[in-house]
Amino acid sequence: VAIAAKHVGTQATIVMPEDAPHSKLEATRACGATIVTYNRFTESRELIAQEILEQSGGTLVPPFDHPMIMAGQGTAALELLEDAGPLDRFYAPISGGGLMAGCAVAIHALQPGVELVGVEPEDAGDTRLSFAAGERRKIPPPYTIADGLRVRTPGALSWPVLRRHVARVELVSDEELLDAMGFALRELRVALEPSGAASLALALREGRGRCGVLLSGGNAEPALLAEAARRAAR
Amino acid sequence: VAIAAKHVGTQATIVMPEDAPHSKLEATRACGATIVTYNRFTESRELIAQEILEQSGGTLVPPFDHPMIMAGQGTAALELLEDAGPLDRFYAPISGGGLMAGCAVAIHALQPGVELVGVEPEDAGDTRLSFAAGERRKIPPPYTIADGLRVRTPGALSWPVLRRHVARVELVSDEELLDAMGFALRELRVALEPSGAASLALALREGRGRCGVLLSGGNAEPALLAEAARRAAR
Numbered sequence: 001v002a003i004a005a006k007h008v009g010t011q012a013t014i015v016m017p018e019d020a021p022h023s024k025l026e027a028t029r030a031c032g033a034t035i036v037t038y039n040r041f042t043e044s045r046e047l048i049a050q051e052i053l054e055q056s057g058g059t060l061v062p063p064f065d066h067p068m069i070m071a072g073q074g075t076a077a078l079e080l081l082e083d084a085g086p087l088d089r090f091y092a093p094i095s096g097g098g099l100m101a102g103c104a105v106a107i108h109a110l111q112p113g114v115e116l117v118g119v120e121p122e123d124a125g126d127t128r129l130s131f132a133a134g135e136r137r138k139i140p141p142p143y144t145i146a147d148g149l150r151v152r153t154p155g156a157l158s159w160p161v162l163r164r165h166v167a168r169v170e171l172v173s174d175e176e177l178l179d180a181m182g183f184a185l186r187e188l189r190v191a192l193e194p195s196g197a198a199s200l201a202l203a204l205r206e207g208r209g210r211c212g213v214l215l216s217g218g219n220a221e222p223a224l225l226a227e228a229a230r231r232a233a234r
Numbered sequence: 235v236a237i238a239a240k241h242v243g244t245q246a247t248i249v250m251p252e253d254a255p256h257s258k259l260e261a262t263r264a265c266g267a268t269i270v271t272y273n274r275f276t277e278s279r280e281l282i283a284q285e286i287l288e289q290s291g292g293t294l295v296p297p298f299d300h301p302m303i304m305a306g307q308g309t310a311a312l313e314l315l316e317d318a319g320p321l322d323r324f325y326a327p328i329s330g331g332g333l334m335a336g337c338a339v340a341i342h343a344l345q346p347g348v349e350l351v352g353v354e355p356e357d358a359g360d361t362r363l364s365f366a367a368g369e370r371r372k373i374p375p376p377y378t379i380a381d382g383l384r385v386r387t388p389g390a391l392s393w394p395v396l397r398r399h400v401a402r403v404e405l406v407s408d409e410e411l412l413d414a415m416g417f418a419l420r421e422l423r424v425a426l427e428p429s430g431a432a433s434l435a436l437a438l439r440e441g442r443g444r445c446g447v448l449l450s451g452g453n454a455e456p457a458l459l460a461e462a463a464r465r466a467a468r
Contacts, residue, residue: 022467023466139275185459186456190423191420191424218423221465222463222466223464225419225463226460227460228463229457229459229462230457231456231457232456233256
């Protein structure tokens with residue numbers, strides 16, 4: 001969002017948790033955005049954003065729960081299918097569910113038989129819980145190192161899309177995330193952040209058939225990247 | 235070479251320095267190659283390879299000093315020009331000089347005005363020394379962390395090509411290599427080995443105009459990658 005705002009010559013104000021990785025805060029700031037931090041244990045980012053909008057008259061760009069955000073994120077799957085051809089299975093992380101919802105619609109339009117598997121961190125399994133309950137459930141604020149996947153409940157708009165398309169949702173541990181980051185450094189030569197390595201972590205555990213794996217973020221904290229590098233040893 | 239041998243169903247025997255990175259030895263072994271190590275301070279890999287060839291009747295694949303090796307490595311520059319369009323300057327590391335020789339021929343055939351800049355580690359500046367002397371010079375075995383750039387003299391076949399096409403050769407320190415590895419992790423999300431980061435290190439120092447920068451290897455030792463990750467902090 002910060003980069004896009006710079007490109008079109010407007011000012012972005014971004015509401016971020018105060019415990020977001022320093023690297024992510026700094027990278028966003030370096031793109032010219034104004035950052036407003038909040039405490040994700042005691043405050044609501046939706047209310048804070050609403051106040052900013054009322055004062056500034058700006059436009060809200062929600063992180064996931066919007067048809068155009070979902071459609072835009074789904075283009076990642078379109079590009080993947082274009083390169084990879086027919087798949088048996090597709091893995092993507094689920095936070096609010098916008099990325100997976102967009103990808104699901106794109107993939108099932110082109111390849112209806114692909115099994116779609118969502119991935120969440122162990123203590124951020126709100127979508128897995130919601131699948132089991134048959135309705136949206138909300139969890140306490142998670143502590144996982146995958147800061148991009150700490151959303152506490154599936155989106156109102158993404159939820160029905162997930163239910164229709166996603167076959168199952170599995171959980172991965174922070175240990176598996178770090179191991180997957182190490183694997184990505186060693187075998188793919190790619191630096192991932194923990195959230196970006198979630199689908200790879202599950203694919204490494206399940207590993208069968210022809211899988212599409214969405215790697216969805218590389219803004220890692222140096223200390224976590226260093227730990228991943230140590231795990232890259234054979 | 236190990237991967238290519240596996241693809242065509244033949245056996246590769248690879249002569250590597252015994253102080254090559256553990257990660258590189260293991261990655262090569264994992265591809266099915268037989269590895270013969272040697273002491274690069276007291277032994278000659280050319281003589282060892284010659285003995286193996288006499289016993290096995292195999293074919294020698296030299297690391298750089300061969301017209302087809304140079305031409306093959308030059309395709310990297312072809313791909314770069316295809317993606318990047320017109321350049322002011324092109325940076326590539328020089329070890330034996332095969333990569334730069336192949337790239338130089340490709341680039342100057344298509345864009346004769348590009349300034350070609352070779353990069354060597356500070357204590358592996360055999361080509362820079364040879365440029366100053368106007369003839370091939372040989373240096374003592376280098377200690378740089380850029381293990382892929384420890385060749386001690388320009389190749390007999392690559393040398394005349396380098397002289398004809400390369401404008402200058404510059405040196406980078408091991409510190410600059412680690413900083414460039416950190417920059418690549420943070421800004422490009424790419425894991426490089428020290429040798430692979432040499433041209434980036436110089437480009438970061440000089441940084442002007444429209445530059446092509448060849449990143450040429452990502453088989454980094456975990457400890458060096460961890461150090462690079464620490465330097466990725468803003």
